[in-house]
Amino acid sequence: xxxxxxxxxxxxxxxxxxxxxxxxxxxxxxxxxxxxxxxxxxxxxxxxxxxxxxxxxxxxxxxxxxxxxxxxxxxxxxxxxxxxxxxxxxxxxxxxxxxxxxxxxxxxxxxxxxxxxxxxxxxxxxxxxxxxxxxxxxxxxxxxxxxxxxxxxxxxxxxxxxxxxxxxxxxxxxxxxxxxxxxxxxxxxxxxxxxxxxxxxxxxxxxxxxxxxxxxxxxxxxxxxxxxxxxxxxxxxxxxxxxxxxxxxxxxxxxxxxxxxxxxxxxxxxxxxxxxxxxxxxxxxxxxxxxxxxxxxxxxxxxxxxxxxxxxxxxxxxxxxxxxxxxxxxxxxxx
Numbered sequence: 001x002x003x004x005x006x007x008x009x010x011x012x013x014x015x016x017x018x019x020x021x022x023x024x025x026x027x028x029x030x031x032x033x034x035x036x037x038x039x040x041x042x043x044x045x046x047x048x049x050x051x052x053x054x055x056x057x058x059x060x061x062x063x064x065x066x067x068x069x070x071x072x073x074x075x076x077x078x079x080x081x082x083x084x085x086x087x088x089x090x091x092x093x094x095x096x097x098x099x100x101x102x103x104x105x106x107x108x109x110x111x112x113x114x115x116x117x118x119x120x121x122x123x124x125x126x127x128x129x130x131x132x133x134x135x136x137x138x139x140x141x142x143x144x145x146x147x148x149x150x151x152x153x154x155x156x157x158x159x160x161x162x163x164x165x166x167x168x169x170x171x172x173x174x175x176x177x178x179x180x181x182x183x184x185x186x187x188x189x190x191x192x193x194x195x196x197x198x199x200x201x202x203x204x205x206x207x208x209x210x211x212x213x214x215x216x217x218x219x220x221x222x223x224x225x226x227x228x229x230x231x232x233x234x235x236x237x238x239x240x241x242x243x244x245x246x247x248x249x250x251x252x253x254x255x256x257x258x259x260x261x262x263x264x265x266x267x268x269x270x271x272x273x274x275x276x277x278x279x280x281x282x283x284x285x286x287x288x289x290x291x292x293x294x295x296x297x298x299x300x301x302x303x304x305x306x307x308x309x310x311x312x313x314x315x316x317x318x319x320x321x322x323x324x325x326x327x328x329x330x331x332x333x334x335x
Contacts, residue, residue: 094326114130
């Protein structure tokens, strides 16, 4: 049995739904959370339920089918081309950003209280946060135990808004972990061990924070991730272990590559991104083989992961992604 993944197979920005009949509370939340996430607000719970249900009826919450491979490159598995085809088909759709992955709801509302909303939305995959001034927590504990809500935050707590922001981020990640489960069972324990390692999850989050990446997708050939920034510019980050690099070195040697390439791979000094269909070095590649490699960065977790960042060559870009910045401009009228 595979260990559960610590890192979702993909993640992209989504919508947070905020429901509160107190317009002043909505205004405070709108101001505080404006810089950090896209959201839509409602002052009637029933209208919000109709909107959330409609979105999930039109958009597949399961995300892109990223896996369609058997084992390693050259053994009937996926190719870089098929990886890109799947990912670019998905990132061309603006509706992914409308998915309401987290709902923040007040308890006391006139048309439908927060618990009634959560009961009505129990079969929807969105995560629910009860954000209320009601001091009595017994109803929230009962709702949590029934799986109706995933967090309970009191509005009157001094750091309530900071708690809320952290809870939204954590629950968005949980949403993508849940959606990744059906595909994660197909993953090889050796080639994709980084998905089950908290150190690799922290490394991916660090790259997003440092370089402004807002979405990423598992790449299976080479193993790693394809990141996109807010404007849709792609960056490929292969992630390999010692076994993967040794295997690449063996293939390169068998195919007659220069000795310095095999040595650099075997000594884990470089990470490759060969621009071939199967991801392996080929004598058909023009120029110096080492130009397809970059110096290794190392993340130390349950094992060592060797990675590097590559710009995606123009011929790999299937079409223009629909970027998150464009979504904010066109749908939420953000500058």
